[in-house]
């Protein structure tokens with residue numbers, strides 16, 4: 003994982019908008035987040051995370067045969083972020099693409115990577131989550147509900163075909179869902195390709211349609227329902243009991259959402275792990291960032307059962323069960 007060095011505290015945001023450290027911590031659990039600095043691009047964050055993943059795996063970029071990058075904050079409208087990452091990694095001509103499933107993006111990307119490997123089309127796939135949200139938020143009181151939540155960061159994992167019958171590590175299940183009728187509850191309306199004659203107008207900017215809109219309570223309500231639901235569905239598909247899970251990792255959108263979900267499923271604190279306090283909501287990057295820190299901190303060890311669960315814009319939601 004990689005996060006930019008610049009730390010932005012709640013008090014720093016409080017100087018720009020009508021909010022407070024107390025409000026943010028009480029409602030979300032967030033104390034600080036990271037923002038990129040001039041000269042840094044999304045692909046730079048992704049590159050740093052990918053280089054660490056390659057080093058940890060003892061692999062070179064030439065050992066990969068696909069790069070899948072999940073993001074909701076692509077470096078450019080097209081071709082996205084993954085192609086700039088590809089250039090920076092000197093990835094020859096292996097395929098890469100951006101995948102958009104917002105905060106559930108990493109779980110969706112894992113699902114595709116799993117499919118590529120199971121079908122035999124790929125042997126080794128790098129799955130990256132990368133977000134730069136700091137440049138896309140309204141840092142005034144009008145945008146405070148979203149602005150205080152989001153942060154910048156990246157995380158990466160490498161999946162490979164495991165044909166060793168004595169090694170049970172791997173993906174046991176991935177279950178994903180979408181419900182497009184809620185798309186406008188958490189979205190960025192502009193630029194829009196359907197807007198004639200131009201995707202982005204001065205009027206749209208004046209109306210702040212290029213900033214995220216979020217119906218916070220509506221999102222909260224759906225997240226606390228869908229996350230336990232899909233987690234149970236995925237565990238059932240993997241024939242794993244909730245008591246047999248060593249670690250539950252939840253997308254870091256709001257600590258209160260995750261506490262609610264954990265309480266609903268009677269999961270005690272020592273079987274969860276969070277880093278939202280330090281990084282805020284890094285959307286598609288949050289789960290690989292959590293995996294990296296959980297492993298580094300000794301929370302996640304080889305052979306353990308870990309679940310990954312997320313909910314996000316679309317609406318999208320999903321859960322994975324892995325043996326680490």
Ligand code: COA
Pocket residue numbers: 020021022025026029030105146147148150216217218219221222225255256259283313314315
């Ligand atoms: N600082 C201070 N006050 C704020 C604020 C901020 N950053 N953001 C909103 N408020 C105010 C509101 O304006 C409102 O004021 P009012 O009562 O005078 O109208 C009040 O706080 C309560 O707003 P509400 O939106 O009902 O708060 P909430 O308890 O629902 O908390 C969220 C807001 C955003 C923290 C919460 O709805 C949430 O976490 N939703 C889900 C977000 C999420 O997960 N998004 C990403 C999905 S991947």
